[in-house]
Amino acid sequence: MANLLDLTAQGDVATITDESKLPQVKLMTPQQLYELWERQQWVSHTIDFTKDKDDWAGLDDELKANLSWNLSSFFVGEERVTTQFTGLVAAYESQSEEAFLTTQQVDEARHAQHFNRMYEQVLAIDGTFEDRLNRAREDLNEPFLELFDVHLVNACDRLTADRADREAKVDFVTTYHMVIEGTLALTGQYFLTDFCQKNDILPGFLEGFENISRDEHRHVAYGTWYLQQAAKDPGLRRRIQEKLFELIPIAAGVLVPTGQDPENYSILGYDSEETNGYAFTALTRRLKVIGVSLTPEGVVS
Ligand SMILES: [Fe+2]
Ligand SMILES: [Fe+2]
Numbered sequence: 520m521a522n523l524l525d526l527t528a529q530g531d532v533a534t535i536t537d538e539s540k541l542p543q544v545k546l547m548t549p550q551q552l553y554e555l556w557e558r559q560q561w562v563s564h565t566i567d568f569t570k571d572k573d574d575w576a577g578l579d580d581e582l583k584a585n586l587s588w589n590l591s592s593f594f595v596g597e598e599r600v601t602t603q604f605t606g607l608v609a610a611y612e613s614q615s616e617e618a619f620l621t622t623q624q625v626d627e628a629r630h631a632q633h634f635n636r637m638y639e640q641v642l643a644i645d646g647t648f649e650d651r652l653n654r655a656r657e658d659l660n661e662p663f664l665e666l667f668d669v670h671l672v673n674a675c676d677r678l679t680a681d682r683a684d685r686e687a688k689v690d691f692v693t694t695y696h697m698v699i700e701g702t703l704a705l706t707g708q709y710f711l712t713d714f715c716q717k718n719d720i721l722p723g724f725l726e727g728f729e730n731i732s733r734d735e736h737r738h739v740a741y742g743t744w745y746l747q748q749a750a751k752d753p754g755l756r757r758r759i760q761e762k763l764f765e766l767i768p769i770a771a772g773v774l775v776p777t778g779q780d781p782e783n784y785s786i787l788g789y790d791s792e793e794t795n796g797y798a799f800t801a802l803t804r805r806l807k808v809i810g811v812s813l814t815p816e817g818v819v820s
Pocket of ligand 1: 597600626627731
């Protein structure tokens with residue numbers, strides 16, 4: 520099975536030169552995604568963690584550590600994508616896009632609230648929201664910090680400096696919506712949800728997490744729509760590819776639990792071949808719709 524690591528071995532960036540090969544898949548527009556957001560509201564602060572507290576207390580230390588690495592990646596990730604989203608909101612090009620983007624920023628704040636409550640009530644980490652975030656940061660690996668604290672922050676800063684800079688906007692959406700959300704978050708959500716469901720644990724956490732997953736699909740749908748529009752310009756299409764080639768090796772590293780072998784690791788019992796394969800499929804499915812290929816031939820098939 521092809522996986523994310525295969526892409527990191529690619530040496531050259533291919534581009535599509537034949538416009539007729541660009542896909543014509545019709546995607547939801549920012550206006551439709553905004554209206555969907557209005558129909559998909561949920562409340563993070565009424566979720567009941569009673570059984571989650573009992574479940575957590577009954578887990579052994581190794582499983583707690585494995586789960587903490589997964590949960591901390593999401594907790595810190597949600598905080599990062601909330602605060603580092605402002606540049607994109609300011610870079611809207613229509614009223615519908617502005618409306619949708621403001622909803623996404625609110626969503627990310629709500630996601631961080633869910634994890635903060637989980638850390639306070641279930642993992643029993645006292646102090647402030649900031650204290651819990653700092654505690655969660657201790658679980659993270661180097662590639663995570665490089666992607667979220669360097670690449671994402673830089674992408675936001677460049678867009679903030681010039682909101683009309685289309686290349687900066689393409690870089691930002693590729694980093695945020697394609698790599699962070701469309702590749703890493705959707706993969707982590709799939710395996711963490713599956714693990715909790717199969718083991719019948721953490722129902723309160725899962726209730727919020729399933730709502731988060733639904734929100735993330737809406738977010739990724741916006742990113743796919745935006746990049747599909749941008750990719751009609753050959754220069755921007757190549758830029759998307761170059762950004763992906765820059766970030767995919769880092770993203771592959773984000774998936775490696777702290778302290779494990781990058782070539783052969785396991786996340787909650789799911790092996791690296793399986794998790795990388797899922798991430799690869801999540802990314803390449805959307806790239807086909809956008810019209811960007813990572814194959815040397817540059818063919819969308
Ligand atoms: Fe989120
Ligand atoms: Fe998101």
